[in-house]
Amino acid sequence: MDRYTKGFVVAALVYFFLAALLGIWMGGTDAAGWVRFGHVHFNLLGFMTMMIYGVGYFILPRFNGRPLHWPSLVPIHFYIANIGLIGMVATAPERPSTGFILFSALSVVSAGMFAVNLGATMLIEPSSAEETSSSSSVASATEGKPIGASSSAPAGASEDKSEDKTEGAVPSATTPQAAQKVDPDMRVGEILTRWPQTVDVFVGHGFASLASPEHREQVKQIPITLRMACQRHNVDLDYMMSELNEAISPSFAAKATSAATEGGLAGKAKAKSPKGKLAKGETIGADHILGEILGAYPETEKVFRKYYGDGCFSCPGQATESVKQSAMMHNVSEKQLLTELNHAAGF
Known part of the structure; x- marks a missing residue:
């Protein structure tokens, strides 16, 4: 959780404690x-609404796979909500008063900010890198220049172009296609749909x-991004992206190698091997992903x-959650669950 999301949760607990104290006061005296x-x-x-704010900001964007x-x-929003509530309680003895009305209005505004922000997060599609690249393609086309061309080209550019053609260089018409690459905030389903050849890379990691x-068809309906999936599977995001981009186009292989040399990516790749997958005949462990278990042992369904x-079977967690995580979330005995899963798998 970030600072203010966590702040909402902490504030909720503080207000809950204050409400309990006032409740005792009410019960013991003629308050x-x-x-x-x-x-x-x-x-x-205080308690209920602030908790909803904090949990909502943390969970709903992740569940929808969007920032x-x-x-x-x-x-x-954090400051408006707290100032509004404290001001309302402080001016309550004077109500109706101008101060009470103003603080009440702040509380209403804070609720509206939360609803609008989360509503926009869930309903408005974020602009993708494709839209940016396509708009730049259109702009370049209207100027009569290839994508990425500079207005201040060297004097010998025409000679270089003719030499490139004679040497079998890739025509400029293929440049837009070569420029396409995987973005960490792309959904896994989108990557699989656009580039089916990336399946082997995902399976290998x-x-x-x-x-x-x-299962691929199910994942295409789940709003989980590549960044989120790599975090859940403990996979190095940079290494994963380099392999995905290499699978998309051979031209990315040279770029990935160059980036590895300059940024130490190759060292990270060697130091961090892909996480092992669950294979048929292997016992089910607490760290295995639910979707992997169902893929290897359908009888565990x-x-x-x-x-x-x-x-x-339609939950996004199936593609990212382990047995340990799901057991904790559902308040199920991890040991009992593993015993029954392995029994169903024939162990």
């Missing part, structure tokens, strides 16, 4: 009316379930259905 007001609003606008649409608004055509229900 004033503002005490009841503070108790109710510290619970509703928050306006992250710069989160700090502003531990995404064993993607070897199944049926009944065990997952027993503990997680039918929703497990």
